Amino acid sequence: MEIGPIWRTMLRNKSSYVLIALQIAVTMALMVNAIAIIQERTRLMGRPTGIDEDNIFTFNSTGFDPNMDFQALVAEDLDAIRNHPGIDNAVMTNSLPIRNGGWGQQFQTEPGTDVESVGTGIYFVDEHGVDTFGVDLIAGRNFTSTEINWFDPESDDMWPSVVIVSAALAESLFPDISYDEAVGKTAYVNSVEPITIVGIVKTLQASWPSWEHIENASLVPQKRGATSARYVVRTEAGYRDEVIPQIEKMLAESYKGRIIRNSKTMTEVRNDAYASDSAMIKLLFFVVSVLIAITSLGIVGLASFSVTRRTKQIGTRRALGATRPAILRYFLLENFLISSVGVATGAILAVGLNMWMVQTFNLTPLAWYMIPSAMLVLWLVGQLAVYGPARRASFVSPAIATRTV
Amino acid sequence: MFRYYLKLGLLSIRRNPALSALMIAAIATGIGACMTIVNIEYVMGSNPIPHRSDVLYYVQVDSWDPNEAAVDVDRPPRQLTYTDGTALLEAREARRQVLSYMTWRVVEPEDSEQLPFQVQSRSTSADFFPMFDTPFVYGGGWDKSADDNGEYVVVINKEVNETLFGGEDSVGRTVIMNGDRYRVSGVLDTWDPMPKFYDLNNQHFGEVEEVFFPFSVSIAKELSSNGNTNCWKAPDSNGWEAFKNSECVWMQLWVELHGAEEKQNYLAFLDAYAESQKALGRFARPLNNRLNNVTEWMEIEGVVADDVQVLLGLAVLFLAVCLLNTVGLILAKVMRRAGDISLRRALGASRRAIFVQYIVEAGVVGLVGGFMGIAMTWLGLQGIRGLFGQSRMIDHLVQMNWTMILAAIFLAVMAALAAALYPTWRACRIQPAALLKAL
Amino acid sequence: MLNMKDISKVYRTESVETHALRDFSLHVEEGEFVSVTGPSGSGKTTFLNVAGLLEESSSGIYELDGRDVSSLNDNERSRLRNEKIGFIFQSFNLIPELDIFDNVDVPLRYRGFGNAERKKRIERVIDIVGLGSRIKHLPSQLSGGQQQRVAIARALAGEPRFLLADEPTGNLDSEMAESVMQLLESINAEGTTIVMVTHEPNLAQRARRNIYVRDGQLEEAVPDLQVAAAL
Numbered sequence A: 001m002e003i004g005p006i007w008r009t010m011l012r013n014k015s016s017y018v019l020i021a022l023q024i025a026v027t028m029a030l031m032v033n034a035i036a037i038i039q040e041r042t043r044l045m046g047r048p049t050g051i052d053e054d055n056i057f058t059f060n061s062t063g064f065d066p067n068m069d070f071q072a073l074v075a076e077d078l079d080a081i082r083n084h085p086g087i088d089n090a091v092m093t094n095s096l097p098i099r100n101g102g103w104g105q106q107f108q109t110e111p112g113t114d115v116e117s118v119g120t121g122i123y124f125v126d127e128h129g130v131d132t133f134g135v136d137l138i139a140g141r142n143f144t145s146t147e148i149n150w151f152d153p154e155s156d157d158m159w160p161s162v163v164i165v166s167a168a169l170a171e172s173l174f175p176d177i178s179y180d181e182a183v184g185k186t187a188y189v190n191s192v193e194p195i196t197i198v199g200i201v202k203t204l205q206a207s208w209p210s211w212e213h214i215e216n217a218s219l220v221p222q223k224r225g226a227t228s229a230r231y232v233v234r235t236e237a238g239y240r241d242e243v244i245p246q247i248e249k250m251l252a253e254s255y256k257g258r259i260i261r262n263s264k265t266m267t268e269v270r271n272d273a274y275a276s277d278s279a280m281i282k283l284l285f286f287v288v289s290v291l292i293a294i295t296s297l298g299i300v301g302l303a304s305f306s307v308t309r310r311t312k313q314i315g316t317r318r319a320l321g322a323t324r325p326a327i328l329r330y331f332l333l334e335n336f337l338i339s340s341v342g343v344a345t346g347a348i349l350a351v352g353l354n355m356w357m358v359q360t361f362n363l364t365p366l367a368w369y370m371i372p373s374a375m376l377v378l379w380l381v382g383q384l385a386v387y388g389p390a391r392r393a394s395f396v397s398p399a400i401a402t403r404t405v
Numbered sequence B: 001m002f003r004y005y006l007k008l009g010l011l012s013i014r015r016n017p018a019l020s021a022l023m024i025a026a027i028a029t030g031i032g033a034c035m036t037i038v039n040i041e042y043v044m045g046s047n048p049i050p051h052r053s054d055v056l057y058y059v060q061v062d063s064w065d066p067n068e069a070a071v072d073v074d075r076p077p078r079q080l081t082y083t084d085g086t087a088l089l090e091a092r093e094a095r096r097q098v099l100s101y102m103t104w105r106v107v108e109p110e111d112s113e114q115l116p117f118q119v120q121s122r123s124t125s126a127d128f129f130p131m132f133d134t135p136f137v138y139g140g141g142w143d144k145s146a147d148d149n150g151e152y153v154v155v156i157n158k159e160v161n162e163t164l165f166g167g168e169d170s171v172g173r174t175v176i177m178n179g180d181r182y183r184v185s186g187v188l189d190t191w192d193p194m195p196k197f198y199d200l201n202n203q204h205f206g207e208v209e210e211v212f213f214p215f216s217v218s219i220a221k222e223l224s225s226n227g228n229t230n231c232w233k234a235p236d237s238n239g240w241e242a243f244k245n246s247e248c249v250w251m252q253l254w255v256e257l258h259g260a261e262e263k264q265n266y267l268a269f270l271d272a273y274a275e276s277q278k279a280l281g282r283f284a285r286p287l288n289n290r291l292n293n294v295t296e297w298m299e300i301e302g303v304v305a306d307d308v309q310v311l312l313g314l315a316v317l318f319l320a321v322c323l324l325n326t327v328g329l330i331l332a333k334v335m336r337r338a339g340d341i342s343l344r345r346a347l348g349a350s351r352r353a354i355f356v357q358y359i360v361e362a363g364v365v366g367l368v369g370g371f372m373g374i375a376m377t378w379l380g381l382q383g384i385r386g387l388f389g390q391s392r393m394i395d396h397l398v399q400m401n402w403t404m405i406l407a408a409i410f411l412a413v414m415a416a417l418a419a420a421l422y423p424t425w426r427a428c429r430i431q432p433a434a435l436l437k438a439l
Numbered sequence C: 001m002l003n004m005k006d007i008s009k010v011y012r013t014e015s016v017e018t019h020a021l022r023d024f025s026l027h028v029e030e031g032e033f034v035s036v037t038g039p040s041g042s043g044k045t046t047f048l049n050v051a052g053l054l055e056e057s058s059s060g061i062y063e064l065d066g067r068d069v070s071s072l073n074d075n076e077r078s079r080l081r082n083e084k085i086g087f088i089f090q091s092f093n094l095i096p097e098l099d100i101f102d103n104v105d106v107p108l109r110y111r112g113f114g115n116a117e118r119k120k121r122i123e124r125v126i127d128i129v130g131l132g133s134r135i136k137h138l139p140s141q142l143s144g145g146q147q148q149r150v151a152i153a154r155a156l157a158g159e160p161r162f163l164l165a166d167e168p169t170g171n172l173d174s175e176m177a178e179s180v181m182q183l184l185e186s187i188n189a190e191g192t193t194i195v196m197v198t199h200e201p202n203l204a205q206r207a208r209r210n211i212y213v214r215d216g217q218l219e220e221a222v223p224d225l226q227v228a229a230a231l
């Protein structure tokens, strides 16, 4: 409507408008990148581990009695746990997904030392592993009880000959065949020891939440350990919290030469794994909110100023025939123009900042829709912020025009 | 005269309470955000052992896979194999050297009323205590002969001493760990290096171990590390001997060297050692041995987390927004008072007088903003504690120190003055005659 | 053209009620040039404000162009001001950030004319007031007399039938005042009705009809203008 004169007015009074535009631009750059980080972290946190997170808990049994019969104790413990009411299944293993610490190994499709290999997280389990973890077996079979042995440090035993792998690992080892075809294929561990894939689970994450190949994990049929055992227990739905102290007490009393410690539900494991991410998300949300608040308060402040400073002018316009809506529109339009300059500059800043962060901190690049959405949001914020002062302006009486200074 | 300007400034601040509050709040939030993150960086990156950081060197030798570097492009592995660690320790080519790794133990109190408990412990050679200058309440570390003879001696911290011995001088008394009896040689006083520089391979800000005992004992007891263990090649067979002789890296070596010459000599020694290993068919990679002092090693290990650096960048932008906000508001204020300024000029105020008047006013806003900024920083740190939970690092954070408080005030005043400069300059340019034409 | 009957205007503040106009009745014919004089605070500006639809009267009947305007809403009043009334203010009231062209353009924008029409009108009225060479100047770059001529151009641009001027020469020296007065007279000669408040007796005398306001009331017997000016 009257963009021309408004624009020319702004050009004559550049500095204060440039300041708001710049403020909007920097706000936008910051907001876009903060939200990009939030999105990225939310995506990371949203990845399923593949196990029955709601009903699983884990704890350690650490023996200190030098005369303990570890293998017998583990068998007794597992028996007792599995028979405890409210419990679905239990297994001894070395770690859990996203627990920050576990066993890693390289798998390869050809034997030899100079061969490309793929990293995988390893969970040593018995035939109850698949059921206890609650992973979804999509091809092949589970381990049989005859395939489970105790690892003997004194022997020259090789690595177990069978393995269950995650679908992601199967794909990176054997990219061009179906899961059913991958079952039965042989991979090599420790460069030369053959292992046959007997089963594939849909999803199973490794133990390190920030590892780039986190979706690569394997179940290996073996029992290991000499003094310390990690148990993973899956309870019937809804019984978890009530069962944990019962199990702790039962095991602590069944044998005094060890301590039961570090009980953690899978929910806690997940919270720990992503504690800094979730903190970062909250922090950034807070930052973005405060930022928008400050910017809009700034707009309110400056617009109020401008209305006060221009009271006489507004009265004159009214006297010359401007309706109230026309005055309102004037200020909204003015703000829209400033915001437009701001968000246009902001778009460039945001992309620049993002490129720098992608380079320096390996963040993911912005999604295409981030820039237009941020523009929309800031336009809207600007209009909302200026609405109050603009409305006040529209109520300036035309009689001001004749009342001298 | 200054007092007159101060009075004018305060008057003007009071005349527009909402606006002044907004400016002060903007500066305070900007400063608060920046200082919170700077504080985190400061705590994370601070030198944990300033008086010794340039004589302590972390040793790396490249024993890794011929086909692939251990870390990134061409860096050697972050820890040492047992073979290399013990060889370098025994060579004693530096003034002092300490080889250590982290492991867990279970302590059984003699008093059978008390339950056994697990402790984080470090298996280390004797030089650990003098080299890292650890404080003792009672006794001290053990000497080299204890290492050589595999004596069961132990250094415990104050808390364990409190639990086991009620805080008494326990030197010479016995601690039972995993069925073995150790003689207490010393009780550590509070020792809280931040970060835990001597073992950056595990948690950067992890807890200091509660119990220390000789490296030779833990090897005899066949204790593997509870920290990271990395292998580029599987041990030749199962069992402890094979693991000890394997290419797995799991221990850390620090040496004490004074001056560039000693460092050169030690590097030369490391190269010679690597050559000798090459002759044995190990160390297939090019020579790549490294010595880094404490601060260099912290830098390499990225002790200040990426997240914090991202946050710092964002906080600086945040401050920029707050400042732009303030500049805009002060400018608006000045423009609204153009008539007043022009009148003062007409009444004989010099440019300098106008300049001083507005800069004083802005300075007051900045100062108040700075003080509020400190409060905001404190709130920010509380918030960080709420978000990230209790930890040793966070506890350090929340104790704000004078450097930070002064820095906050300085930053706030500088920020406010920077914000005031442009509007003040504009104010100075207002002509005495402008009043006559002002609408 | 303008017909006021028993108009009253009361300003209420917390403590006082000011009766700025009381039972004010006036009839102005189409094409008249009326000057209004009276002591300061007597209600002249208030009368102009009511006449120009800047304020509503507290009571009474006001017909503009045969139409009762007391019941119109704000938008309708704005529209009427824009189309029928031109204003000239004592302190010019030009918008400082806009150049001459854009200042004159203001009422035309609100009228909703197209680009070509606006340009034509603006150039015409700026020529009338003799400032064609200054079209890109800002108000601050003009003298008081020139500014007032711009304000007159602005008032004329919409071709109002009714021009209201509140002490248009109050801020001008006598030479400039004379040129503004001549301009107004020539406009009146073209058929525009003018009501002008002024302090200056000799200017007031030049109008075809003089009215005198005291205490918010129109005095039938117009006193000697010299006396009025002295008040």
Ligand SMILES: Nc1ncnc2c1ncn2[C@@H]1O[C@H](COP(=O)(O)OP(=O)(O)O)[C@@H](O)[C@H]1O
Pocket (backbone or CB within 6 Å): C011, C012, C013, C018, C019, C020, C038, C039, C040, C041, C042, C043, C044, C045, C046, C047
């Ligand atoms: N907005 C207002 N509020 C209260 N009183 C007012 C207002 N405007 C004018 N007045 C009062 O109304 C009276 C008439 O004012 P005005 O019409 O401006 O007089 P004039 O223009 O003749 O000098 C004066 O006493 C003035 O103080």
Ligand SMILES: [Mg+2]
Pocket (backbone or CB within 6 Å): C044, C045, C046
């Ligand atoms: Mg008046």
